[in-house]
Amino acid sequence: MSDARTPPEVDRVAASRRAVAARRERAALKKDVAMRVITPQELLRRALANPESPAGAMRVTEFLTSIPAIGEGKRDRILSDLEISPVKRLGGLGSRQRDALARFLDDRWPELAPRRGRSRLVVLAGPTAVGKGTVAAHIKEHHPDIHLSVSATTRAPRPGEVDGEHYFFVDDAEFDRLVADGELLEWATVHNRHRYGTPRGPIEEVLADGRTALLEIDLQGARQVRAAEPSATLVFLLPPSWDELVQRLVGRGTEDEEERARRLRTAKTELASQGEFDFRVVNDDVARAADEVSRLAH
Numbered sequence: 001m002s003d004a005r006t007p008p009e010v011d012r013v014a015a016s017r018r019a020v021a022a023r024r025e026r027a028a029l030k031k032d033v034a035m036r037v038i039t040p041q042e043l044l045r046r047a048l049a050n051p052e053s054p055a056g057a058m059r060v061t062e063f064l065t066s067i068p069a070i071g072e073g074k075r076d077r078i079l080s081d082l083e084i085s086p087v088k089r090l091g092g093l094g095s096r097q098r099d100a101l102a103r104f105l106d107d108r109w110p111e112l113a114p115r116r117g118r119s120r121l122v123v124l125a126g127p128t129a130v131g132k133g134t135v136a137a138h139i140k141e142h143h144p145d146i147h148l149s150v151s152a153t154t155r156a157p158r159p160g161e162v163d164g165e166h167y168f169f170v171d172d173a174e175f176d177r178l179v180a181d182g183e184l185l186e187w188a189t190v191h192n193r194h195r196y197g198t199p200r201g202p203i204e205e206v207l208a209d210g211r212t213a214l215l216e217i218d219l220q221g222a223r224q225v226r227a228a229e230p231s232a233t234l235v236f237l238l239p240p241s242w243d244e245l246v247q248r249l250v251g252r253g254t255e256d257e258e259e260r261a262r263r264l265r266t267a268k269t270e271l272a273s274q275g276e277f278d279f280r281v282v283n284d285d286v287a288r289a290a291d292e293v294s295r296l297a298h
């Protein structure tokens, strides 16, 4: 069937579809900032890195009102103070305006900035197979200043896992001893199966040195850390979709059908609890997600 529309009409329809798609992407980004999935600082960084991206195409007015606590009146005062025209898009800001906006965000909304006011204890949690281990390993490789905690576990090593590097593999009696002697900062029975816990000593040393400690642990452990250290930074890693999560679990090939089903049941509970976390990061790409987590950790 031939298209009866003239070329200018075809162009207009295509342009209008692109505009609708771009509007949707900008709306999703605004929601991410409002829901604290990403920080305004991160959105601004993305806009400046790529002015042609949906973040770059966002108007400064939309950007500011997506931040909880900024309404339209406050927004207009801020723009006037920073001498930024309301019609400007983030990607089109001049260097003076960019610096002024970045400084303003860090100075006036420190709670929105990743690090300040929080302890250097950072927890990375999320459902099974979302990629916590992969993202944590990427951070370990690229940010040697961040100490990645090595947990103790009663689970058997997988092929290729090294004792003392991936986990301290211990038997039930040794795990009981670690608990009884108070040597674990937190511990939990994960997926109703094996016990896992964070050795306390190394974490205390790292924090005493003023360095950052990253714990890749489950939801129960994250809650214990929050109770023990309310200023800890809790980051929840999200999959791009449920289907992708299942795909990653199956693709990893380290669990049998029964264990996969058990883990996916836990995953549903964990995903329902993501609102308890300070930040949520989508693991759509390992390097990008690791970069975002490490910025929250610094």
Ligand SMILES: Nc1ncnc2c1ncn2[C@@H]1O[C@H](COP(=O)(O)OP(=O)(O)OP(=O)(O)O)[C@@H](O)[C@H]1O
Pocket: 126, 127, 128, 129, 130, 131, 132, 133, 134, 135, 248, 249, 251, 252, 283, 284, 285, 286
């Ligand atoms: N961004 C990504 N894109 C595609 N595949 C990924 C991504 N991140 C991780 N993976 C893959 O997903 C699988 C699960 O990753 P990983 O073992 O790191 O998950 P996990 O969250 O630590 O799981 P668990 O809690 O069950 O230990 C691995 O095969 C990994 O290579």
Ligand SMILES: Nc1nc2c(ncn2[C@@H]2O[C@H](COP(=O)(O)O)[C@@H](O)[C@H]2O)c(=O)[nH]1
Pocket: 125, 126, 127, 128, 132, 151, 152, 155, 186, 187, 188, 190, 196, 197, 198, 216, 217, 218, 219, 220, 221, 222
């Ligand atoms: N509460 C804790 N959970 C931990 C710890 N170390 C790892 N984990 C979590 O266990 C599951 C399963 O891990 P796997 O290596 O068997 O796939 C995963 O969610 C980890 O985050 C810990 O010290 N404490």
